[in-house]
Amino acid sequence: QVQLQESGPGLVRPSETLSLTCTVSGGSISGYYWSWIRQPPGKAPEWIGYIYDSGSTYYNPSLKSRVTISVDTSKKQLSLKLTSVTAADTAVYYCVRTLVGKESSGSYPFDWWGQGTLVTVSS
Amino acid sequence: DIQMTQSPSSLSASVGDRVTITCRASQSINTYLNWYQQKPGKAPKLLIYAASTLHRGVPSRFSGSGSGTDFTLTISSLQPEDFATYYCQQSYRTSRTFGQGTKLGIK
Numbered sequence: 001q002v003q004l005q006e007s008g009p010g011l012v013r014p015s016e017t018l019s020l021t022c023t024v025s026g027g028s029i030s031g032y033y034w035s036w037i038r039q040p041p042g043k044a045p046e047w048i049g050y051i052y053d054s055g056s057t058y059y060n061p062s063l064k065s066r067v068t069i070s071v072d073t074s075k076k077q078l079s080l081k082l083t084s085v086t087a088a089d090t091a092v093y094y095c096v097r098t099l100v101g102k103e104s105s106g107s108y109p110f111d112w113w114g115q116g117t118l119v120t121v122s123s
Numbered sequence: 124d125i126q127m128t129q130s131p132s133s134l135s136a137s138v139g140d141r142v143t144i145t146c147r148a149s150q151s152i153n154t155y156l157n158w159y160q161q162k163p164g165k166a167p168k169l170l171i172y173a174a175s176t177l178h179r180g181v182p183s184r185f186s187g188s189g190s191g192t193d194f195t196l197t198i199s200s201l202q203p204e205d206f207a208t209y210y211c212q213q214s215y216r217t218s219r220t221f222g223q224g225t226k227l228g229i230k
Contacts, residue, residue, distance in 0.1 A: 035219075044210060045167060047219040058217050061124070094166055105173035108214045109157040113166035 002027035004095045004114035012089075012121050018082040022095030022114060029053055029076045033098035035110065036069060036080045038091040046091075050098065051078065085121045092116040125149050125213050129222035135230040140201045144225045146194045146211035154190045155215040161224075162207045170209075171196065201227075 008020035022034075035050040049059035051069045059067045068081040078095060098104075099111040126149035136142050146156065154174035159167035169178045171187035174194055184199040198205055206229055211222040 044221045044223050045212075046221070060218055099169075099172070105154075105176055107155050107157055107173035107176075109169050109172035109178070110159075110167070110212070111169050111172075111178065113168070116166050 002097060002112045004097065004112060006093060006095050006114045006117040008117060008119070010118060010120060012085055012119060013123050014086055014121055015084055018080070018085050018089060018119055018121075020080045020093055020095075020117065020119070022078040022080075024076045024078070024097075029071070029073050032100055033108065034071065034078050035096045035098060036078075037094045037096050037110070038089075039094070039116070040088075040091040045094075048080070048082075087121050090119065090121045092118050124218055125152060125216050125220055127211055127213055127220055127222035129209075129211055129225050131225060132223065133226040133228065135228045136201055137230045138201050138203055142198045142201055142227065144196045144209055144227075146189075146196070146222050148192045148194075148213055148215075151191045152213045152215035155213060156187075156189065156194045157212045157214060158187055158196045159210045159212065160205075160207045161210065167210060
């Protein structure tokens with residue numbers, strides 16, 4: 001089965017850049033959309049953006065100016081960079097696969113999630 | 124952005140109860156609506172997609188319905204493992220958005 005593993009620093013200082021990596025195993029990285037989703041403590045998930053295996057991206061308009069998502073298909077890794085972080089960026093960050101094609105009935109749900117990694121922004 | 128509003132925000136029920144959670148979109152989203160279950164400390168899990176299609180491995184006591192702006196998630200007979208928080212999510216617009224969640228607790 002597909003496994004997604006996020007990794008990166010658990011503590012980032014204000015105004016610095018948050019950098020996370022997601023390693024995909026047990027399945028292909030090609031042919032899928034891959035998203036980063038975050039969830040502040042006690043709140044609902046927030047979609048950050050996605051990347052296709054071709055490298056095309058789309059970001060949440062509210063975060064677009066600060067976000068970069070990239071993919072390395074040879075390493076089966078995704079990465080997330082979020083610049084100029086503040087305490088409001090404190091959250092559990094998830095790497096997530098999107099079910100695509102006919103099987104999704106056009107609804108493109110998030111079908112595989114990593115376990116998530118907590119990133120705290122604090123000095 | 125499309126706003127997703129769930130009701131109620133929380134509810135208490137007993138094992139064996141039938142429970143319904145509602146999700147309303149701020150504009151029509153056809154049937155591009157997905158439901159997730161999340162337990163404390165865990166990632167959300169996909170339950171239903173395209174408003175009414177059960178994801179593989181999800182028990183048949185879960186069902187979804189609706190189209191346009193109004194959707195429901197129904198659990199026909201609550202089991203102990205169903206006590207969790209449930210989220211709806213629209214995939215009509217590329218910028219995906221989630222509801223605020225419904226926390227289902229034990230009465």
